[in-house]
Amino acid sequence: MSIVTPITKLLNIRVPIVQGGMQWVGVPRLAAAVSEAGGLGILTGLTQPTPEALRQAIRETRKLTSKPFGVNITLLPTINPPDYAGYSRAAVEEGVKIFETAGNNPGPLIKYFKENGCIVIHKCTTIRHAKSSERLGVDILSIDGFECAGHPGEDDIGGLYLLARAAQELKVPYIASGGIADPRGFVAALALGASGVNMGTRFMCTVESPIHQNIKDKIVASTERDTVHIFRTMRNTARVFKNKVSMEVVRIEGRPGGAKFEDIRELVAGSRGRQVYELGDPDYGIWSAGITVGLINDIPTCEELFKRFEKGAQMIVSGLTSCVNIQDEPSRAKL
Amino acid sequence: MSIVTPITKLLNIRVPIVQGGMQWVGVPRLAAAVSEAGGLGILTGLTQPTPEALRQAIRETRKLTSKPFGVNITLLPTINPPDYAGYSRAAVEEGVKIFETAGNNPGPLIKYFKENGCIVIHKCTTIRHAKSSERLGVDILSIDGFECAGHPGEDDIGGLYLLARAAQELKVPYIASGGIADPRGFVAALALGASGVNMGTRFMCTVESPIHQNIKDKIVASTERDTVHIFRTMRNTARVFKNKVSMEVVRIEGRPGGAKFEDIRELVAGSRGRQVYELGDPDYGIWSAGITVGLINDIPTCEELFKRFEKGAQMIVSGLTSCVNIQDEPSRAKL
Structure with a gap:
């Protein structure tokens, strides 16, 4: 069809x-x-x-x-x-x-x-x-x-x-x-x-x-509450998987006086995100994920x-x- | 049918x-x-x-x-x-x-x-x-x-x-x-x-x-960018029409150190919202509105x-x- x-x-x-x-x-x-x-x-x-x-x-x-x-x-x-x-x-x-x-x-x-x-x-x-x-x-x-x-x-x-x-x-x-x-x-x-x-x-x-099997398994196990917005304070908002690194970015952005990109550059490096997919550690860096992680079961x-x-x-x-x-x-x- | x-x-x-x-x-x-x-x-x-x-x-x-x-x-x-x-x-x-x-x-x-x-x-x-x-x-x-x-x-x-x-x-x-x-x-x-x-x-x-004809006309003239969230910092978020009063609430909530309900009580009084509908002044108080204001044309x-x-x-x-x-x-x- x-x-x-x-x-x-x-x-x-x-x-x-x-x-x-x-x-x-x-x-x-x-x-x-x-x-x-x-x-x-x-x-x-x-x-x-x-x-x-x-x-x-x-x-x-x-x-x-x-x-x-x-x-x-x-x-x-x-x-x-x-x-x-x-x-x-x-x-x-x-x-x-x-x-x-x-x-x-x-x-x-x-x-x-x-x-x-x-x-x-x-x-x-x-x-x-x-x-x-x-x-x-x-x-x-x-x-x-x-x-x-x-x-x-x-x-x-x-x-x-x-x-x-x-x-x-x-x-x-x-x-x-x-x-x-x-x-x-x-x-x-x-x-x-x-x-x-x-x-x-x-x-x-x-x-x-x-991407690494661990990350696929992580998506299957996740709900719609497992994503978070970073870069919001920089008006360049991105929805990414909620993990140690992204929550640290959110914390730094929320500091009194806010944050500059330099303050988080290390955390959000694309190379670390790539490593997530290659090595399978979902907490290693920033990786994009939509709310639909919660709909995905297989x-x-x-x-x-x-x-x-x-x-x-x-x-x-x-x-x-x-x-x-x-x-x-x-x-x-x-x- | x-x-x-x-x-x-x-x-x-x-x-x-x-x-x-x-x-x-x-x-x-x-x-x-x-x-x-x-x-x-x-x-x-x-x-x-x-x-x-x-x-x-x-x-x-x-x-x-x-x-x-x-x-x-x-x-x-x-x-x-x-x-x-x-x-x-x-x-x-x-x-x-x-x-x-x-x-x-x-x-x-x-x-x-x-x-x-x-x-x-x-x-x-x-x-x-x-x-x-x-x-x-x-x-x-x-x-x-x-x-x-x-x-x-x-x-x-x-x-x-x-x-x-x-x-x-x-x-x-x-x-x-x-x-x-x-x-x-x-x-x-x-x-x-x-x-x-x-x-x-x-x-x-x-x-x-x-509700007053002025408010209906205001909805017809609005877009999806004409609503705003208040009470977010109090974890009791509400989407309301974006007007002078709601933007003032957002401003007060955003002050360093945040806001207590007492700081905004006067602004968000239900009686003022009721007056919006009765008198037809969209800026008089807080009134609820969904993003669909932008879809409504008549x-x-x-x-x-x-x-x-x-x-x-x-x-x-x-x-x-x-x-x-x-x-x-x-x-x-x-x-």
Whole structure:
């Protein structure tokens, strides 16, 4: 079977589920598994140490799947910015046709991808940013609610509202990011006007995810109370797993007079987060996790997960038709 | 048409939409209009100055509708608690059969209503509270997400996640509260396993709502950025409209060393909030408002609103059946 929405046609995929572009997690094996299962796998550009390494990762992914996949380029607020242009050029030259962009000031990046005939999915946490991205020519918006892992913005607006608002305002198709990890959230997102969903945390906890088994087990054992916001006082809020390191960051941020980035730099180093995934100690550093850790109870293969979502979506929509009488053939809402 | 779910049967209503129990707003005219339109109207018990006045309000409502309606009793953290038992007895003696309870330590109240053969809907903001309410024998849970007006609890969990989690955990039917103001949110809630929705802010902005026209116009003109949390530092967080008074409360709470309730008592007085609704000055005091102020663009009658929800639900479910193929008749998900 298939689930047909505007984005399945645009992206040439069978099921409108996009894998989030997760740092250290979006590697060829996972991206290929998601694409093979029927969704859109995403290689995280900056997970590769250099543009040349990204070229190799793209080639490696192609060996694992002939289906479409994308590359994520996230523009981070950082002192020494990575070579975004170099990563982007490498991916375009390798023939990648789908990009996910996120972060600050994406205009030049979006322009480059569009000039090269690529499809751009851009992630936003507010309607006003989504509308300005529309004007930049993005093809698909990824509307990221308060529940998400990583950066939710500073407005704290949950997906249930934000997606319904997007339906009122947006012209291009949008996918729902943040807070979704099961077929109920998937169908709810479609009802809210989304053309599909983006999932990160759920894919972290699959067989093909490259992170250490201990961390997958930790996600299974966690609840929605096991994430916390850091960097809030710096207006660069990020939702991460609640552990010794993140709670120490929160403590330092809460000191009278607040904290400067220098005060926590050591604690939040990306290399320590990477070590969490490699060594399997959930307390070693900062790692992103969405509220959906509380919905996740197992570690399926991507193929099993997609089958579950497809069957679940069928069952839920069938249940909806039995409670909401649609026999008098009303006009159909745009989805 | 009708929309059939476990709660429409239990409550003997045509459409599974329950009006929230709003202080100063849940008066006979509004409750009767909601019930007449096909939902469950709710009289707010403590809006009446005495149990005897609640008796009169119940009789007044009966003159306006022969359909079922309920009474809300919210247990507030307060220095001089109202005569909860008196209000409850008055309503039971007047023959009310449906109660909505909310707040702290609802056990004795729920026991009293159940002993008197009433149906109890209890509002919770967490799964763990919902599960303990189940053990107290409530018939329906109202699962209230972070988006809601008034008290969201301290966990900050949006409805998109919380409702999907409820589907995993709860045995009794539940309705979705917080963040819902249009047919998309309604169908999304059903997809997330809810048997209906509770709406407060949306009903504030109807023709039959008793609040001043200026305040209704203010809601229409507002966005999701026009609410704010007060009492956060006192761990009794409440989402209210962002105005001069609430921002002053936030400022005082944020002072070095924090604030005591005494420091803000004058600002947050309920009498001032009541005056907002009566006189129409949105800056006069504290008044509750959900994030859905940003979804609300008009002031319909309750009947118009229900027609919109019924037609919208039909269209959205019809749209879902056209994108998710259900022709091979899978089993149906419980809703």
